[in-house]
Amino acid sequence: MLNEEFKEKSIFNEMAAKLLITQGNPGPTVHCVYYSCIQLMLYIIFDKKKIYTELQFKEHTRGNGTHKTAIETIRKEIKYSGTVFKSFQREIVIIKKLREKSDYHRAIITPSEGYEAIRSGTALKSSLKLEFKI
Amino acid sequence: MTPQNFIEIKLSALAKQFPHVCIRYGYDEIGQAHIVELTPANEYYSNIELDNSWMPISWEFYDLFENEDLTFITDDSWLKIENVILEFNLIKSLDECIISDLFAPIMQNFIAYSFSTKIPAGQIMKNSIGKFLSYPLQDMSEEGIVESSYSIAA
Numbered sequence: 001m002l003n004e005e006f007k008e009k010s011i012f013n014e015m016a017a018k019l020l021i022t023q024g025n026p027g028p029t030v031h032c033v034y035y036s037c038i039q040l041m042l043y044i045i046f047d048k049k050k051i052y053t054e055l056q057f058k059e060h061t062r063g064n065g066t067h068k069t070a071i072e073t074i075r076k077e078i079k080y081s082g083t084v085f086k087s088f089q090r091e092i093v094i095i096k097k098l099r100e101k102s103d104y105h106r107a108i109i110t111p112s113e114g115y116e117a118i119r120s121g122t123a124l125k126s127s128l129k130l131e132f133k134i
Numbered sequence: 135m136t137p138q139n140f141i142e143i144k145l146s147a148l149a150k151q152f153p154h155v156c157i158r159y160g161y162d163e164i165g166q167a168h169i170v171e172l173t174p175a176n177e178y179y180s181n182i183e184l185d186n187s188w189m190p191i192s193w194e195f196y197d198l199f200e201n202e203d204l205t206f207i208t209d210d211s212w213l214k215i216e217n218v219i220l221e222f223n224l225i226k227s228l229d230e231c232i233i234s235d236l237f238a239p240i241m242q243n244f245i246a247y248s249f250s251t252k253i254p255a256g257q258i259m260k261n262s263i264g265k266f267l268s269y270p271l272q273d274m275s276e277e278g279i280v281e282s283s284y285s286i287a288a
Contacts (some may be wrong), residue, residue: 072196079193082185085192086185086189089192090206090207093165093203093213094165094212096165096167097165097167100164100165101164120212
């Protein structure tokens with residue numbers, strides 16, 4: 001039986017992102033999309049593929065952030081997966097940029113940027129779900 | 135070696151391997167990512183050989199520069215290169231390559247083609263205002279331009 005907590009958290013953030021964009025809140029939408037993607041990656045790392053235990057993962061994150069380590073771990077895992085790698089390396093930079101702008105810059109996130117975050121996050125998660133049969 | 139040096143060397147080789155693919159490189163300050171744009175989009179999405187050439191560049195980049203980000207996109211991406219640092223194969227598009235490849239032999243023949251400088255006599259043509267023109271034999275070569283009048287045959 002797999003632990004599904006990270007997967008559920010990912011789904012909740014995805015639902016929150018969709019709700020927030022319809023309510024006209026593109027900034028928090030971006031934030032939720034980003035966390036939804038990271039939590040799906042953590043689900044793959046800990047539960048679906050069991051690449052690391054949570055303790056091993058903590059050791060790997062020393063000097064780096066949790067998010068960075070999660071992204072790097074997944075990137076290495078899908079390195080030879082052709083279209084999945086192609087999609088991942090394309091979308092993750094968009095999501096990271098929008099999240100950076102949303103959370104750490106004074107700039108206002110526009111509705112079109114909010115929708116782009118949802119599109120990009122959906123594309124990234126779809127390719128990971130396909131690859132890891134989630 | 136800096137990330138930019140690495141990218142420059144690799145993209146230069148990629149550009150030689152795929153002369154019909156336009157390659158642009160820039161750096162995104164907010165996203166803190168190196169962006170490489172490959173166009174036309176159909177090459178980016180459908181050319182497996184191109185994939186097999188740029189993907190190893192990406193893998194090697196992440197092995198060498200683990201604190202940097204690199205992405206390969208095409209021109210339909212939300213990401214845009216605002217300040218282009220490097221450009222390769224900018225002018226020659228795929229269409230131009232196909233046209234020049236296909237038509238090169240024809241163009242050679244066309245250029246080599248020589249034609250008579252004499253207009254045969256007795257031909258009658260209808261001009262745009264409906265009058266008939268007849269052409270007597272003329273030598274149009276440089277030495278032999280013959281003064282001749284065109285008679286209008288009503």
